[in-house]
Amino acid sequence: MMADTVMERPVGGSAGSASQRIEIDNVSLRYFTPQAEILALSGISLTIEPGEFVSLIGQSGCGKSTLLSIIAGILPPSEGEIRVGGKPVTAPSPRIGYMLQQDYLFEWRTILENAMLGAEIQKRDMKEARDRAIHLLEKCGMGNFLHQYPRALSGGMRQRVALARTLTTNPDVVLLDEPFSALDSQTRLAIADEVVDVLRGEGKSVILVTHDIGEAISMTDRVVVLSRRPGRIKSQHRIQFPSTPGRRPAPFEARGLPEFNEYFNTLWDELDVHVEG
Amino acid sequence: MVTNTPASTPMRSTAMHDTATPQPSPAYAAWLREQTRRSNRIMATRVILLVAVLVLWEVLARTHVMNPMLTSYPSAVWPTFLELLDSGDLIGHTWATFQATLIGFTISMVLGVAVAALLWWSGFAYKVLDPFLVVANAMPKIAFVPIFYIWLGSEYSVYGMAVAISVFITIMVVFEGFRGIDPNKIKLALTLGASKWQLLTMVVLPGSVPTLLAALKVNIGLALVGVIVGEFQSASEGLGYLIINGSQVFKLNIVMTAIVVLAVLSGVMYLAIARMEKATVRRYS
Numbered sequence: 242m243m244a245d246t247v248m249e250r251p252v253g254g255s256a257g258s259a260s261q262r263i264e265i266d267n268v269s270l271r272y273f274t275p276q277a278e279i280l281a282l283s284g285i286s287l288t289i290e291p292g293e294f295v296s297l298i299g300q301s302g303c304g305k306s307t308l309l310s311i312i313a314g315i316l317p318p319s320e321g322e323i324r325v326g327g328k329p330v331t332a333p334s335p336r337i338g339y340m341l342q343q344d345y346l347f348e349w350r351t352i353l354e355n356a357m358l359g360a361e362i363q364k365r366d367m368k369e370a371r372d373r374a375i376h377l378l379e380k381c382g383m384g385n386f387l388h389q390y391p392r393a394l395s396g397g398m399r400q401r402v403a404l405a406r407t408l409t410t411n412p413d414v415v416l417l418d419e420p421f422s423a424l425d426s427q428t429r430l431a432i433a434d435e436v437v438d439v440l441r442g443e444g445k446s447v448i449l450v451t452h453d454i455g456e457a458i459s460m461t462d463r464v465v466v467l468s469r470r471p472g473r474i475k476s477q478h479r480i481q482f483p484s485t486p487g488r489r490p491a492p493f494e495a496r497g498l499p500e501f502n503e504y505f506n507t508l509w510d511e512l513d514v515h516v517e518g
Numbered sequence: 519m520v521t522n523t524p525a526s527t528p529m530r531s532t533a534m535h536d537t538a539t540p541q542p543s544p545a546y547a548a549w550l551r552e553q554t555r556r557s558n559r560i561m562a563t564r565v566i567l568l569v570a571v572l573v574l575w576e577v578l579a580r581t582h583v584m585n586p587m588l589t590s591y592p593s594a595v596w597p598t599f600l601e602l603l604d605s606g607d608l609i610g611h612t613w614a615t616f617q618a619t620l621i622g623f624t625i626s627m628v629l630g631v632a633v634a635a636l637l638w639w640s641g642f643a644y645k646v647l648d649p650f651l652v653v654a655n656a657m658p659k660i661a662f663v664p665i666f667y668i669w670l671g672s673e674y675s676v677y678g679m680a681v682a683i684s685v686f687i688t689i690m691v692v693f694e695g696f697r698g699i700d701p702n703k704i705k706l707a708l709t710l711g712a713s714k715w716q717l718l719t720m721v722v723l724p725g726s727v728p729t730l731l732a733a734l735k736v737n738i739g740l741a742l743v744g745v746i747v748g749e750f751q752s753a754s755e756g757l758g759y760l761i762i763n764g765s766q767v768f769k770l771n772i773v774m775t776a777i778v779v780l781a782v783l784s785g786v787m788y789l790a791i792a793r794m795e796k797a798t799v800r801r802y803s
Contacts, residue, residue, distance in 0.1 A: 334711070339709035341705065341706055347703070348725075349725070358707075358710060359710040359711075361720070390801060
């Protein structure tokens with residue numbers, strides 16, 4: 242299912258490459274404090290197929306965001322390896338795009354300049370980057386705001402710009418770290434549909450980290466449950482919606498389907514949530 | 519074909535502005551008038567306060583409640599002011615002080631930002647230098663006036679004093695600004711592959727512009743203090759020289775004239791920077 246507008250894949254970094262397989266191979270992470278040595282992640286192995294949407298869920302502190310930082314190459318694992326398209330990731334790579342919990346738009350740059358940040362850092366062809374950024378911003382419904390500053394935008398609009406910024410460098414894989422957690426509940430439902438639509442249209446592989454079970458089920462093809470610290474893979478669930486044969490329902494639609502509740506109950510039990518405090 | 523293109527999705531809230539009523543109510547007009555009246559009252563009271571001080575000064579000196587030899591008085595300062603203005607002396611001295619302040623201020627800003635950047639770059643350097651900076655900042659730099667005069671000579675010791683007084687606080691304020699940058703903005707740039715130099719030039723420095731402007735505002739005053747103190751000791755021109763010279767020959771008219779000009783000068787420089795700050799910072803909110 243491709244978007245109506247066929248995206249020409251611009252040259253640069255990962256020229257013309259289709260989305261690639263991500264392999265997380267036996268990754269562990271320990272970190273040190275003066276008081277103790279802490280094992281945050283233990284022996285995580287996971288393969289994400291090209292174009293697949295996978296979510297990682299687990300309780301806070303289980304290391305899911307840490308795992309994303311490792312995949313993004315900004316945190317080296319203590320053991321194990323990340324490979325994208327067979328090549329190990331050792332530093333931040335233009336093949337991997339990262340969308341953080343908040344937009345972190347730079348107040349001193351216009352919307353368009355914000356969207357072009359990655360291209361500028363990676364010293365890409367700026368004319369091409371500009372065209373692509375404008376195209377993506379238009380696709381995200383932000384075409385009328387190119388030359389405005391972030392302060393004029395609402396939270397949902399800012400996160401749309403952040404999505405365009407992530408995609409302007411044309412990564413193969415997009416990492417989403419609770420990308421909607423700062424938004425109000427109506428906005429997050431609306432924006433989930435748009436984000437999924439844009440990402441599927443662009444043919445990206447996606448790893449979504451969330452603690453929102455509903456978000457994981459409605460947005461992704463596979464839900465991976467992490468255990469409490471040290472984070473291990475507890476179980477995996479393939480998400481399918483036989484009640485809409487032949488197509489994947491949009492997130493908002495998915496929430497109303499009977500399968501949604503079944504998955505929700507299963508995952509709820511898996512997560513073994515206790516109210517703490 | 520996918521039917522729902524996000525491009526066509528209308529924003530829920532395109533306009534963040536409040537909608538103004540087309541026909542303002544009488545209450546609104548009254549409120550506006552009251553606002554204007556209030557700001558006029560404030561301005562008028564300021565003028566009255568200033569005039570009252572001048573009148574009091576004049577009256578107390580004329581009636582010899584205060585010794586006019588020691589305090590001078592406005593109607594005596596005015597002819598001296600005109601005289602000094604006429605001879606060109608006042609312009610020359612004011613210009614000398616202004617120029618020295620700008621030079622000292624610029625050196626201190628450049629040096630301060632450079633050192634702050636170095637401390638940001640190297641956590642080790644920061645840890646090592648932190649206690650020294652705190653002590654250097656707390657130390658009364660005026661103690662160095664005679665030494666600077668010996669080391670740097672009469673002209674450069676004035677600049678030296680301006681820099682010495684303002685540079686340490688600049689380093690500390692600017693560095694705190696650098697550290698106050700949201701670490702997630704740094705993380706974002708890192709995920710896009712930014713080098714340390716790119717972090718500095720594309721995230722940390724532009725993100726610190728409000729702090730830099732705040733530092734400028736503090737600095738211009740401090741640099742002026744340094745220049746005046748330096749001129750007391752060593753210069754043959756400048757408002758500091760005029761003050762010290764006037765007091766030595768007991769011409770309080772000259773001293774008071776210089777002080778008034780100094781007050782105006784510092785006010786003008788401060789306002790210039792405050793204006794600049796206002797124009798720039800609006801973007802950062």
